[in-house]
Amino acid sequence: MPMRLDRACAVLEGHCTVEEAHDLAEWLVTGRAREANLAACAGLHAAVLQCLMALAPQIVARPADPALGLWLDAALPAPVPLPPEAPPQKAARAPRRRRKAAAAT
């Protein structure tokens, strides 16, 4: 399973294929305060990347693969790390703000 959708965090592992994009998008659209953990992600299909770009979940962990990390950095706004005792509201606000900013430009 390259992707696990937990309650608040999408965990992408291994090579995320085009099939995953649909589930991920659906999952990101249906709720806010979503996070994505790419620590174990070794490859992303462009469709999956698009989901991350358009729906802007908070990236809580960058891929371990540095090359892939560079691509993500190029495509995504800078990840906002959570302080250790992260109040949940803060996590909810970050993506929303970003989306608004995209609409304004």
Add this chain to the structure above:
Amino acid sequence: MPLKPPQSPSPPPTLQVGAEQAALAASFVEESRALLEEAGDALLALERDPGDQGAINALFRAVHSIKGAAGLFDLPALVHLVHAGEDLLGAMREGRVRMDGAAADELLEGLDHVGQWIGLFQQGGALPPTAMEIARRFAGAYRLRLEQTDGPAQPAAAAGGRIRHDWAEAQVAAIRDAGGQDGPLVTVEYCPDATCFFSGEDPLHVARTLPGLVWFAIAPREDWPAAPLFDPYVCNLRIRLASCAPVEAVEEHFRYMPDAVTIGLLDEVAPSPAAAGPAAAALPPLAAELVEAQRRALAEPARAGQVDDIAATLRNLCAALGRPVPFGDAPDAEALAVAVAALLAPGPPADDAAAVVADTPGDAAPIAGPSRPDTAERTLRVEQGRIDMLMNLVGELVVAKNALPFLARDAENRFGSRELAREIKDKYAVIDRITRQMQGAVMGIRMMPVSDLFKRFPRLVRDIARKQDKRVQLVVEGETTEADKNVIEALAEPLTHILRNSLDHGIESGAARRAAGKPEVATVRLVASQEGDSVVIAVSDDGRGVDPSRVRAKAIERGLIDAERAAQLTDEQAVQLVFLPGFSTAETISDLSGRGVGMDAVRSVVERLGGEVTLRSQHGEGTTVRLRLPLSMAVTRVLTIDLAGQAYGVPMDLVVETVRADPAAIRRLKAAEAIVLRDTVIPLVRLRAMLGMEPHHPPLESVLILRLGDAMVGLVVDDFGTSMDIILKPFSGILANMSGFSGTAVLGDGRVLLVLNLKEML
């Protein structure tokens, strides 16, 4: 050199890397197997209809994915072969090359090799040294095919003067900086088609694999729509790339999407003084990554002794970037930390943030941790051995449970306690019910659809048909029908045999079919269905059918039957002669079938599974072979019989009735005996005689009336026992080939029950 992935920062323990790699390899093997299967199916579909765009896309995507995944491992031969195949398929997809039988042969053969290699990779992790040679041979064949049909007007993408991308000019400094050299750079603006995901294109992969990639930017082409309207499968990406590779190589890389890219050139520029400007001050992403890694290394107390190494790395890095080295000759850790901070300071915020994230991995994990609900996967992959063990345990439970009635009888007879006996029986009823449910559940787990069995046949039929130059379409129905895994697995060989027979002997050549007024493309139907407690698989063809007179002649010639008896047989009965051992009607022995082991082998396998085979054939119109098998072989209901004090089991499905007959009612016809029951003459067989025991003549003969195929037989035994469910264990080891018995079962009181294989004996 520029974008080569750096050694992983702060090297993780090698053990972890090994485990990750192994897990990756395992998923690669699994995924590739599935993809190969997909590719095989698509290829067959494509051969049938070369215009099938869906099939070619599926095939291309499968092959492409295999190539992509294989690239992660050291499998050059595999990648080489698949890459060449991909080129050919790409040309087919664009309609430049047509798919035909020979091309399909080559591609299928190539896929077979890939499958083999993946198997080898799984076992030993390395390919044989001959692999590369094979790969070159296939790649050569594919390329030849490509060249033969490839028009010369291919590289029409961007002839004439090169475009100059405005954005490239604007960001020339950043690009140059990342490139780290002054040679001409190729710039690419890549806007993949909105529907590109459906044609198996992965723009990110394409971009990442661009040769000589030195710089990239990725952004949405248009603003993202509101979240609810977002469609993940409409590609809205614009990828800008710069490469230090020759233009030809870049063009070659984008050869499948000439419409989606514009390729420009960034000419040699005198290194601009902007290098000192704010844009250039930032480290290129890769360098930032490296510096960041050094920073983390410095922060680890365990690495205090490696300050020199870190300093050397930083010094080299600065030299490569053409920057002054920001520390002295023999820096201490503190000076290095300052230098690193200075290097990182003007870096893009992404790196800083990433650094913090990477710095606090302990935080990232717990955030995901507690919020992870128990969303267990819906399906579970379990080793078959475990299910078998569960099944055996349930079997033992059934046997143990069957001991309770004996105990109840003992309680009553030997210890004189009726009450206790009744209570034991009550408890027995409860345990019996639960055991049955358990049995049902375990058997349910073992059920699998026949599609797992059927999926191998399209390829088989295709290969045989091509070898024989016949045109055949295979129609498969009822793939969702389920049966026990053992049944399904055991059926593979008989079904292969029947299909081969059908194609080899049944289906006529194209000319013969035309002459007979049949459609030139023959149809073979493979149909599965469930009927009551059994699964029925029928293989029918519209070929020439079985010729009863030829079968008769052949059977006589082989000495399987005498001429007189052959003449008495109806046509339908004569056709059944093909099931006799040693019967084969093919004129020439081909490498497909007709080695003399034919339908009798099929019959013996099916009967060993407790099933039956029937063959119906209309001469000139076709043949249907029907296999009927029990859904599950786990539990067999038997009637026990007594013979010289020993218990034997007879499968219940054969038993019609039990009769106590007066010996006087038994008629003798020469050596044979028969009994008349409700105006029907039923031949009698004495089991004692068959097993070589002393004859026994009780005042009333116990006759078991059995139905074997269409015939009724009376089996004379000593006495009847009870009926019971048993777990039949086939013989193993040196007893495996013992005829006359289908297996054993342990009874509740510990005795062993031998189960007779009456179909074989009578």
